[in-house]
Amino acid sequence: MSTSLKRKQISSGLSVTQKVFVRSRRGKASKIVREHYLRDDIPCGSQACEACDEYYFPDPSGFVRHPVLSKTPLKIEKKSIGKHYVIPDTNVVLNAIDMLENDKVFYDVIIPQTVLEEVRNKSYPIYMRLRGLCKSEDKRFVVFHNEFKASTYLERKIGETMNDYNDRLIRKCAIFYGEHLQDAGISIVLVTGDRANREKAQKNSILTLSLPEYISLLPNSIELQDMLPTSGEFSSNYKEIKYPSYFSAARLIGGIKAGSLHQGTINISSYNFLEGTVAVPNLPKPLLILGRENLNRAFNGDKVVVEILSKNNWKKPSTKIIDEEAVNQNGIGDDDDEVMVTDKERIVLAQEAVKAQKAFLQDGDDDQKSIVPTGRVVGIIKRSWRLYVGQLSPNSIDQNNNSGYSAKNCFVILMDRTLPKIRIRTRRSRALAGKRIVVAVDSWSESSKFPQGHYVRTLGDIEDKDAEEEAILLEHDIEYRPFSKNVLDCLPKEGHNWKVPENLNNGDQLLAKREDLRDRLICSIDPPGCVDIDDALHAKKLPNGNYEVGVHIADVTHFVKPGTAIDQEAASRGTTVYLVDKRIDMLPSLLGTDLCSLMANVDRYAFSVIWEMNDKAEIQNVKFTKSIIRSRHAFSYEEAQMRMDDQEKQDPLTQDLRILLRLSKILKKKRLDAGALNLASPEVRVHMDSETSDPSEVEVKQLLEANSLVEEFMLAANISVARKIYETFPQVAMLRRHATPPATNFEALNDMLRVRKGMSLSVESSKALADSLDRCVDPKDPYFNTLVRILATRCMTAAEYFTAGSFSYPEFHHYGLAVDIYTHFTSPIRRYCDDIVHRQLSAAINYETLSKLHMDKDKMDLIVKNINRRHRNAQFAGRASINYYVGQVMKSAEAVEHGYVIKVFSNGIVVLIPKYGLESLIKLDVLGQVDTAIFDAEKYKLTFKNGDDQETVITLFDNVEVYVKTELDKFTGKRKVLLSLK
């Protein structure tokens, strides 16, 4: 609501008015009055306009903005539009942001402030993308503050809805631009999806088009048309299924408050896409959601609201493997009698569910035991929708086997098997067949079995190395585009010629505070071929018999100052991502591989942690300092190992290395004695053929003493730094914790071990776990222990970054390393966390003040959330990349390998092959005769007759010999490993 207020002239070109609105605060209405200054000096942003030149003012740092919109924008001959700028309406931005970002369309776009604000209120991520577009200037987007310009501001009329008011403001903005740029011969096209707005605009003689109309006028329209977002046009033809409607928002909120409904994130099983679980706070175990209708259009990772189903619907978790393609298209109607349940009953049900789950935890042999509470999705709080990579389903192309360019509906099968197919409408289905494509999801209506989406772009052919790599990056939401100009501008002007100043007393106060450590015999030890060296070490015997041990970390924060574009970019990337033959840097390579990298025989800035240690590797004192160092040698692990082992070598550097090695062994022993875990994951490395750069061989990673030498000192440095920053910044210190895994995580594994091997893991403490892991040895099978370790690793919770204020001190505990406090300090080139820790540490030693960005707990929590997510995604992407390459290696090789059965289902088994670090499923129909199978769930035993009518028994942890070969999956386009028992 607003009332009209007079404008008051303050000075020429500046006047003030009041914005009045009523807002409800805690049930009371309160009137809010805000000043609103109107000015003339807001530039239009066009290079064709000279009148606005005087309106560009310098900001406090002296930077002056400049016009961005081109003098010669795109010309459309049709409809005599001619040269034009585009003004998109809010609904266009919200629905077609992918299109706005596309580099084939939409140059010279004006975003009115009204649109920007509406977008921000509706979707913050899209707002950020829009802001990114305006910032980069590549696509010539400008923001025009129409509500602050006196000539384009309008008062809200009494009784006018906010929507109508905003539309009126946008139209006014279009009129202004039309008149303003008339002399330059540039017209304005208002693109809006709102018909009423279009009609009103036409009355004001503004050129308006809907998005499809506009696209159809463009020269490259055919290609672009597929990218148009759908707006529920074709759902009417398909009435194949009716999903239950979601509850109203009010009912959801009320239900959650009353305890009759529950909120959580849905996690869809990777073996069965029709089975999901939701971790609900008031239930001890996740709630099971079975079947398509109960999942009710939830995507993996969505934040959903569930209700618990009545008791007669409680079921056993399935012991079957279900693939989407295997499910009969017609067999959907899971017979669900709709029973009306009142809210009261729902609360009672929730209590019973708790009881049932507890009972399940306690006693064993009851027949009821395996029946667990199930639920149904009744509302979605937040969709996890993003861009997805997939490929057209081959079936849907065959269906439309006629020529011509009419639009057809096709299905896209996504790479992520936990997600449903997406229906898109395209004219180019045949051109897109066999390609990896990117799609976006638009909506999923009740009457449509599959969600609707639209095509975004093509990555390349399936199995093409670059396309697959890009697909992996996209699927894991990793920013891989080159660094923007803004970011590169933050690099030192000297480029590769940057050097540590020769004269250390050149008046630079910060430089004077650096310690000159160039006399120390410092060296670095890294994997072979490493270019981003971020750590180096030295040791020196002191006169008193103790040792001075120094860890020197690249001083990245000298170049990356908080709040700059480069810092923001690094913060959003969070980590460097390592794929098999590609590295996606967090920082531009000038810094990462040159200026910061602690290369041999060059002076470099570093951040040093220097301990005095006695003979027993006990820390006597510790010092942190910014320093200047000169590394004497950049070793690879093998090289360092050989040098230490070679007793002929007695030069000072080698002797220092031996000191380090000896100390590191003591440190490691202490750590393991304290209960640090020695876990295992089936890590492999892919060798590339040097000529063709095709992957040629897979090997399991080897660990040398030299690896653990470096690792021990890095751990020690991280711990020392963590203590220091926590002392100085008890609220915002950036730390890393690893929560003790709940005992329930180990239940399944423990049961397997008990039944099959008569062993058990004790999980009271990390020490107990470490010891019990050591005891899990099968004398006949040396690999068995590693296998148990691999499986135990999967029961762990993930380590995470956090700010010190978020947890109490006892919860800082790092379970895996068995230390009370930990952080990441030693890899600032590839992890953003370390950069923040560097800044906090340098503030803690009074080197420079800490930026406000890192003192505000809310801002830090946002950073933490982001880097945790990025870190996880980077790990998954790395693994996906290895899997892809392993598949490529085996493309040409079929072999017989040893494998271990790690899961038994009623219709298949999962086998892990240590040599390739891969696990895969063998379905029963591949194993033998399906109808002869007997599955004993309690003993993890599957009995069946194989092809030759011989009885075969497979139990968990069996060592089996399998044929390994690969096959290209027709549906997902992924190279699948096919196993069959020998």
Next chain:
Amino acid sequence: MSRMEVYSPEGLRMDGRRWNELRQFSCQTNTHPNASDGSSYVRQGNTVVLCLVKGPMDTNRATSTTRASADGPVLNINVSYPPFAGIERKKRSKNERRLSELSIVLERCFLKTIVLKNYARTVIEVNLTILSFDGGLLAACCNSITLALIDAGISLYDYVSAVSVGIYSETALLDLNSLEESDLSFVTVGVVGDSDKLNLIMCEDRLPLDKLERLINLGIQGCHQLRKLMNDTVKEVGVELLSKRQ
């Protein structure tokens, strides 16, 4: 709140000002000639403050019992914040900590500004009423006291003009409104006349030390602008008074 664009990349603030622009400022003096010895009315944006000064007077005429001091006047500053001044209707007690802190800061500031030796053994009572609040409270109070004291004819060394300055990442913003105040850390600076001397500096938030200089510099510029506006008003009122006498 944090999702608001406090300072857009185009260089505009939430209310349409640029970084170094004051809000609309208007002031009047001698608004209540019959109720006080000196009075003023100051408006900075939507913050409106009324100030009445009584004194200098005998200690026994003062409303509160005060002991006279031989070195200078006793300065009593009362701030009242009526329920209608904020967005929400809310009664504030007279002894609310923030308000008493405000008056202590102002007292200290003006004891440096008043020519003390002229007013030994007297009391000067200052009553401030906040008619409407939209940020920059201390600054507005300080400006209104300066004007009211001038109106009361109390000898001052010079004007004290005050303004608040906040920091948004790297940019200093002048004269914050309440929306900006809730989002940013800010300082209030009070400048003596057109010099660079500060008589008042107050910061209640965490602030990076290296940004402080930037903030104070901008604050001093803002204060000089305000002093000019206040001086113009005083001269106008003075001319009018003189013309009435003749």
